[in-house]
Amino acid sequence: MDAFDILRDKPQQADLDKCVHCGLCLNSCPTYRELGIEMDSPRGRIYQMNLVAAGAPITAGYREHLDLCLACRGCESACPSGVQYGRLIEDARAQIEATRPRSLPVRWLRRFVFGTLLPSRTLLRLAALQLAIYQRSGLQSLVRTLGLLRPLGLEKLDELSPSAEFPTFFSQYGKVFPAHGERRYKVALLGGCIANVSFARLNEATVRVLQANGCEVHVPSGQTCCGALALHAGVRGTARRLAAQNVQALSGAGFDALITNAAGCGSTLKEYDHLLGTAEARRFSSLVKDINEFLASIELAPPPTPVPLRVTYQDSCHLCHGQKIRSAPRKLLNAIPGLTFVEMPGSELCCGSAGIYNIVQNEMSMKLLDKKMAAIATTQAAAIATANPGCMIQLTAGARLNNTGQTVHHVVELLDRAYSTVRNSE
Numbered sequence: 001m002d003a004f005d006i007l008r009d010k011p012q013q014a015d016l017d018k019c020v021h022c023g024l025c026l027n028s029c030p031t032y033r034e035l036g037i038e039m040d041s042p043r044g045r046i047y048q049m050n051l052v053a054a055g056a057p058i059t060a061g062y063r064e065h066l067d068l069c070l071a072c073r074g075c076e077s078a079c080p081s082g083v084q085y086g087r088l089i090e091d092a093r094a095q096i097e098a099t100r101p102r103s104l105p106v107r108w109l110r111r112f113v114f115g116t117l118l119p120s121r122t123l124l125r126l127a128a129l130q131l132a133i134y135q136r137s138g139l140q141s142l143v144r145t146l147g148l149l150r151p152l153g154l155e156k157l158d159e160l161s162p163s164a165e166f167p168t169f170f171s172q173y174g175k176v177f178p179a180h181g182e183r184r185y186k187v188a189l190l191g192g193c194i195a196n197v198s199f200a201r202l203n204e205a206t207v208r209v210l211q212a213n214g215c216e217v218h219v220p221s222g223q224t225c226c227g228a229l230a231l232h233a234g235v236r237g238t239a240r241r242l243a244a245q246n247v248q249a250l251s252g253a254g255f256d257a258l259i260t261n262a263a264g265c266g267s268t269l270k271e272y273d274h275l276l277g278t279a280e281a282r283r284f285s286s287l288v289k290d291i292n293e294f295l296a297s298i299e300l301a302p303p304p305t306p307v308p309l310r311v312t313y314q315d316s317c318h319l320c321h322g323q324k325i326r327s328a329p330r331k332l333l334n335a336i337p338g339l340t341f342v343e344m345p346g347s348e349l350c351c352g353s354a355g356i357y358n359i360v361q362n363e364m365s366m367k368l369l370d371k372k373m374a375a376i377a378t379t380q381a382a383a384i385a386t387a388n389p390g391c392m393i394q395l396t397a398g399a400r401l402n403n404t405g406q407t408v409h410h411v412v413e414l415l416d417r418a419y420s421t422v423r424n425s426e
């Protein structure tokens with residue numbers, strides 16, 4: 001981080017001043033609802049950011065209250081004064097990161113994970129291979145039965161780790177998938193980072209659904225991780241580097257849209273202009289579309305195959321609060337023949353996933369997941385749909401831990417199933 005970054009990467013006073021301390025956001029904040037502590041509410045966190053902006057030191061207490069924030073942006077949706085809390089928490093975390101005392105090995109590990117591992121296809125493939133051997137050789141079951149990870153504090157990491165899927169989606173990089181029928185759009189698909197190895201089938205389903213809707217789908221090989229995880233962790237230099245690579249790799253090819261199926265990535269990709277502050281980044285961000293948003297905005301090819309499932313929908317925070325997209329996934333679910341859609345109470349409250357929050361703040365995350373599963377139970381749904389791989393992992397863990405037998409799907413996976421006979425007859 002250079003001197004310019006340190007000056008820039010802190011909550012801006014103009015953003016802080018928008019808060020009039022009315023408290024209308026408190027009930028939308030999962031951590032405040034859980035703890036009832038003002039300093040763990042949006043208003044309390046903004047108050048503390050103001051103190052630091054006025055010259056107060058960054059203390060361990062300040063870091064803890066901000067670390068406990070999910071960055072879910074529920075408060076942003078509730079705020080009548082237009083406070084951009086997502087921007088504030090990211091700026092505050094970058095400021096904390098620049099001053100946080102960390103041991104050399106921890107600094108090195110963070111730099112490696114965000115700057116080297118996540119953007120590397122080779123390293124992610126290797127990690128996926130090791131994970132697959134661990135999960136499928138019976139070793140994971142043995143380790144779980146014997147409780148070997150408990151003393152190391154890695155039990156939760158094991159429970160919440162996604163599965164590795166082969167072939168990974170990296171094998172599709174550089175390919176172009178033709179539109180079915182007349183080409184209506186030329187789009188690029190952003191594969192993500194971990195999603196390429198843990199949600200490879202979801203990425204493939206996304207390509208198929210786009211093809212079924214007249215899209216020529218490009219998977220540009222120059223793309224990389226969107227930088228969302230680095231950004232949320234306050235590692236902003238790395239996030240900027242990744243953003244700049246994506247802007248360079250995907251600009252100028254005449255795409256009608258740059259599509260992502262991960263709400264968390266989409267939210268960050270749409271804010272590259274804030275991150276980079278360039279005209280190219282602004283153009284890039286204006287083309288980014290969440291898959292739900294894109295499909296709901298075009299004339300959807302009617303899906304012919306019934307999917308006889310009772311389904312509820314969990315709003316992914318970065319889709320509903322970050323991108324203000326609420327009706328699109330519901331419109332798509334309601335377009336699937338045979339599917340019965342039922343709303344759950346509090347669908348906009350975070351499920352506790354929040355990137356790596358469920359690992360680093362596991363206790364709070366599990367409390368929120370318990371509440372979410374109780375809300376889902378009132379719907380008597382057999383399946384849970386959502387719009388972000390991270391939420392899928394968390395809700396799958398919720399269904400497993402609560403023995404509900406419910407399946408968890410991305411909206412696009414259900415759509416893909418509804419298009420299956422068209423493909424099979426081609």
Ligand code: SF4
Pocket residue numbers: 018019020021022023024025026042043046075078079080081082083
């Ligand atoms: S963030 Fe918005 S809703 Fe919350 S206290 Fe400030 S002005 Fe009120």
Ligand code: SF4
Pocket residue numbers: 028029030031032040041042045068069070071072073074075076085
């Ligand atoms: S982002 Fe979420 S957890 Fe953080 S203050 Fe806002 S509502 Fe609360």
